[in-house]
Amino acid sequence: NLQNDTQVLIMKGNSVFNIPDDVSELHNLRELDMSGNRIKSLGRGGMFQKMSRLEYLNAGKNSISTIFHDSFKGSKALKILILSNNRVNYIEDEALIDLSALQVLDLEHNLMGSLYKEWFHGLGNLIILKLSHNRIHNIPASVFISLTSLSSLDLAGNRVSNVDPRAFSGLISLQELNMKDNLLSNIPTAAMKSLPTLDMLLLDQNPLIKIQSLAFSHLTASRISICHMPELIIIDAKAFYRLDNISIIDIADNNKLSYIDPYAFMNLDSLTELKLHKNNLQGIQKEIADYFPGGMKLSIYENPIRCDCNVIWLQRLIHQSNPKNITLLEPEHIVCHSPPKQAHKLLKDVNVSKIPKECIPNVLQLTQKYTISGKIGERKVLECRALGSPIPRMHWLMPDGAIVNSTLNEVTRRFSFPGTLVYFHLKPTDEGQYTCVAENEVGETNITFTLTVSEIDIHLFPIRASSTFVTLVWNGTERCAYPSYKITYTAVDDNETEIGETKSNTASSLRKSYTVSRLKPETRYKFCLGYGDNNGYWLQISCCFAKTLDIEFMFQGISRTSNVAVAAIIGIILVMTVVACLISVLSTRYRHRFYETPDKNTEGYVIPLNNLYRPLLTGS
DSSP states (O other): OOOTOOOOOEETTOOOOSSGGGGGGGGGOOEOOOOOOOOOOOOOOSTTOOOOOOOOOEEEEEEEOOOOTTTTOOOOOOEEEESSSOOOOOTTTTTTHHHHOOOHOOOOOOOOOOOOGGTTTTTOOEEEOOOOSSSOEEEOTTTTOTTTTTTEEOOSOOOOOOEEETTTTTOOOOOOEEOOOSSOOOHHHHHTTTTTTOEEEESSSSSSSEOOOOOEOOOSSSSSOOOOOOSOOOEEESOOOOTTOOOOOEEOOOOOHHHHHTSSSSSSSOOEEEEHHHHHHHSOGGGGGGSOOOOOEOOSSSSOOEGGGGGHHHHHHHHHOOTTOOOOOHHHGGBEESSSTTTOOGGGGGGGGGGGGGEEEEEEESSOOEEEEEEOOOOEEEEOOOOEEOOOEEEEEEETSSSSSTOOOOOOOETTTTTEEEESSSOOOOEEEEEEEEEESSOEEEEEEEEEEOEEEEEEEEEEEEESSSEEEEEEEEEOOOOOOEEEEBOTTOOOOOOOEEEEEEEEETOOOEEEEEEOOOOOOEEEEEEEEETTTTEEEEEEEEEOGGGGOOOOOOOOHHHHHHHHHHHHHHHHHHHHHHHHHHHHHHHTTOOOOOOTTTTOOOOOOTTOOOOOTTTT
């Protein structure tokens, strides 16, 4: 009984399974709210075709799983479309192409795992796109290329681990990008540089360990938030560099953040507030203030501050005795945690005149562990940082006693300033004790870690051998995901000593089997499974031994048939044929012995005609 002139229809929360047919006849409808029902489908083209004036459609909190290409056909005036809290996992290409006036598209809390640019064709006027809390794992290139008017993009609460450098191409109007609570292990710097109007960037709750140099550089954003990062430990030099419009940087509530390089914030002339509170910082070196603009605000409260030479400049900020007029926020909550003599004191109450202006380096415990485990072939990063004044210099003492610093230049490992040691592929020989040494003009301190390297759970076995080939298989849990393996093989003697040339073949890691051919008969071989990179590095994973069979094995089951044998077989067949013919002839003759030839003169064979009469003819 709906009136044809109805403009607003609210039917939410009624446990409706299907949309009533008469709803599609409401030509004057402006707003339709059918959220909170049990609708599973929006149909195929007929539902909204006559609703040419519909501007607001809320189909959230239903059970819709698929958006067909003609589901919204005819809805050319629609401005707001809400499909949140459904089960949408599939959208047909150009399903929204008729929605040329659409400004808000809400697809939050659905089951979408991927994004495709065909979904957004025709949405040139879209301003707000909400894709949070889906299962999106990758942002491909140019996926938003059609959304030239988009101002806000919400991708929070997904599983995004990879962002293509061209992912945000075409977003020439984007001002707010929300990528909170994803699986980013690196800042997608290249992708963000393509956003010419970006104003707010939210990257909270991502599993980054370190913010590397130039991660945030040459961006237009005025506010950047990196909070509640569960694994963040280090912020490197020039991590924030040449941000001409930056006003607020929020790096708070990161319970593992222990080190911020004194040159982390450079050329940020418009910065007004830097939030560093509620982290795990023992101190911030005074050189960091050299690059702060005048009049800015700094918060570092609720950090485990070590009150040594590195806090002198901070106390001066409290008492406003600094030429740049930097304001330290909430000084009443800045408490000393160490050394023991200063523990539990408020920083503003510490007598800094009794603290030396220079102090020995304090090596930071960044990993929280003194034993670090790795597997053969894995990439492993050892981090070491220290606080002190003057700024400490770092180097590593290796298990073999060698000193590693910035002069290291090797294929398998690299040292990065100020104290990062990277192993590209761990080997068993890399095990041992590693000592990080920090030194300055005042003194030297160190901290020692033990690195253990265990085998990969992959094992090589021979399953078949012939005179000239051996078939190998491998099994186990592949944690390193190599694209391909190399099978090396060489002949060995009875003592398993290599006596021949080592050869190799490339094998796919997906098949988990390989046949090595052209081997010598009756020879023992050593086969090894491993991985080799372009730099000539070889990682041996597993080896086994197998012996090829003798040359006679090749001819088993194969023999030459002589002419005599062939003739004998043919003769037997002919004899059997002749015998069969003779038996057939004799059998016929035997049966003929019992036949009696009829005698033409015998009366018994004469048929008498005495009793035959002419038939009666009727009707004659």
